[in-house]
Amino acid sequence: MKTACYWTENTPKPAGIAVSALPSEADVVVIGAGVTGLTAARRLADLGKSVVIVEARELGDGASAINGGQLNYGLKPSLKSLTKRFGPDVTRELWDASLDAVDLAGRIIDEDGFDADFRRCGAVSLGYRQSGLESARAESADLQADFGFETTVLEGDDLRTVIGSDTFAYGVLSEFDAAVDPAKYNFGLAAAVADRGVPIVEHCEVRGLYQAGDVHFIATAKGTIRSDDVFLATNGYTPQDLVPEVRRQIVPIGSYMVATVPIERNLLDRLLPGNRIFWTQRRFLNYFRRSADDRLLFGGRPDLSPDLDLADVARGMQESIGRIFPELAGVELTHVWGGKLAATFDLLPHLGRTDGGVWYAVGYGGHGMGLATYLGTEAGGLIGGAADDGPFLGLPHPTRPYYRGNPWFLPAAGVLFRNLDRIGR
Numbered sequence: 001m002k003t004a005c006y007w008t009e010n011t012p013k014p015a016g017i018a019v020s021a022l023p024s025e026a027d028v029v030v031i032g033a034g035v036t037g038l039t040a041a042r043r044l045a046d047l048g049k050s051v052v053i054v055e056a057r058e059l060g061d062g063a064s065a066i067n068g069g070q071l072n073y074g075l076k077p078s079l080k081s082l083t084k085r086f087g088p089d090v091t092r093e094l095w096d097a098s099l100d101a102v103d104l105a106g107r108i109i110d111e112d113g114f115d116a117d118f119r120r121c122g123a124v125s126l127g128y129r130q131s132g133l134e135s136a137r138a139e140s141a142d143l144q145a146d147f148g149f150e151t152t153v154l155e156g157d158d159l160r161t162v163i164g165s166d167t168f169a170y171g172v173l174s175e176f177d178a179a180v181d182p183a184k185y186n187f188g189l190a191a192a193v194a195d196r197g198v199p200i201v202e203h204c205e206v207r208g209l210y211q212a213g214d215v216h217f218i219a220t221a222k223g224t225i226r227s228d229d230v231f232l233a234t235n236g237y238t239p240q241d242l243v244p245e246v247r248r249q250i251v252p253i254g255s256y257m258v259a260t261v262p263i264e265r266n267l268l269d270r271l272l273p274g275n276r277i278f279w280t281q282r283r284f285l286n287y288f289r290r291s292a293d294d295r296l297l298f299g300g301r302p303d304l305s306p307d308l309d310l311a312d313v314a315r316g317m318q319e320s321i322g323r324i325f326p327e328l329a330g331v332e333l334t335h336v337w338g339g340k341l342a343a344t345f346d347l348l349p350h351l352g353r354t355d356g357g358v359w360y361a362v363g364y365g366g367h368g369m370g371l372a373t374y375l376g377t378e379a380g381g382l383i384g385g386a387a388d389d390g391p392f393l394g395l396p397h398p399t400r401p402y403y404r405g406n407p408w409f410l411p412a413a414g415v416l417f418r419n420l421d422r423i424g425r
């Protein structure tokens, strides 16, 4: 088994997109070459701004090229809690944005004409306990009544039409949800941005941000570049001290995936009929899908830590696969890998500008494929002067007292979440 990402092994970073020399100035410097940074740069370039993207490592080394590739509807907090916090109008705007995020990814792929295996395949969220069925039905009815959004609650034989497993009590199918190949999406975006004349400078870690009047000076591993604006798009990889105000809003969390050997096609057709994408309704959730070459790609968060031993992770995933699909018990794994996403204290993504004038968009939880596309594009419009408002701008960005970006509470939170999962709360 390799400790390597299945996606980027199959779609390696294309040659000739990144450059090595750092220009001396730009209208906007974007820090981080994941989906957030690339979509912001795309929008800014379309608005006629000169943009430079600086990336600490290489294209594809953040979370954006290596994830589950699921584009799901909605936001992490429940619509009830959002309505209570912000009222119905803001909640409606956020809801609409979450749907537009999925559509936007498809539109960008079409407009820029690259292939990312975008499929409107539908997603099924899987509930373990019969006791959750009633609230799943009520939630589905509310979504239909309040937002006109259709989901179907499946149980028994109906559930068997989407998954060949007896582990789950019910599933909630959303035909709206989509899947991409994340490596193709990340690299396709990078090529589209490079085609617009944006230099993407690799091995160019930003080490300090300074301001003199209206000018920003960005100190990097390759020298200093000056710009009118700076956009921080570093999400789960945001360094501790670069922009403390942003780091205090996010908690980096590990997420991990494995790929199995190719599985006999008839068996896979029985286990995943309809080729949907799946996630389980737990805090320590699993997510899975079929690959184009008939593997099971299976992911999850066995713990909140971003630094787990990958061999342990693989063993745990293999057991989870066997529990869900007994026919695959002990299935050979070929790849294991992991990356970092960023959670926030209110479970919403955060877009804003610090007191020091640094723009940022971070904190998508496990929903970053669509939302990073949306917030990156929104940030590009704001920075480029094409918009002065957007659904995520102006939302409060909570942190916690004494939190300076070192998540000392993760082990305790992990124990709590595991116990809540165990008792089905």
Ligand SMILES: Cc1cc2nc3c(=O)[nH]c(=O)nc-3n(C[C@H](O)[C@H](O)[C@H](O)COP(=O)(O)OP(=O)(O)OC[C@H]3O[C@@H](n4cnc5c(N)ncnc54)[C@H](O)[C@@H]3O)c2cc1C
Pocket: 031, 032, 033, 034, 035, 036, 037, 054, 055, 056, 057, 058, 060, 061, 062, 063, 064, 065, 066, 067, 068, 069, 070, 071, 072, 204, 205, 206, 207, 233, 234, 235, 236, 237, 238, 239, 242, 254, 255, 256, 257, 287, 299, 337, 338, 339, 340, 341, 342, 361, 362, 364, 365, 366, 367, 368, 369, 370, 371, 372
């Ligand atoms: C295993 C895994 C599975 C996931 N599955 C899904 C899924 O199925 N669906 C979904 O919606 N979301 C999923 N996510 C979350 C999703 O991948 C992220 O939310 C999204 O990719 C965030 O994009 P981003 O561009 O903001 O950050 P990233 O793609 O993480 O990019 C941030 C970049 O910033 C760079 N950087 C950091 N510091 C500096 C610095 N000082 N100077 C320069 N560059 C710097 C990093 O090197 C990195 O390349 C998953 C995440 C993981 C790890």
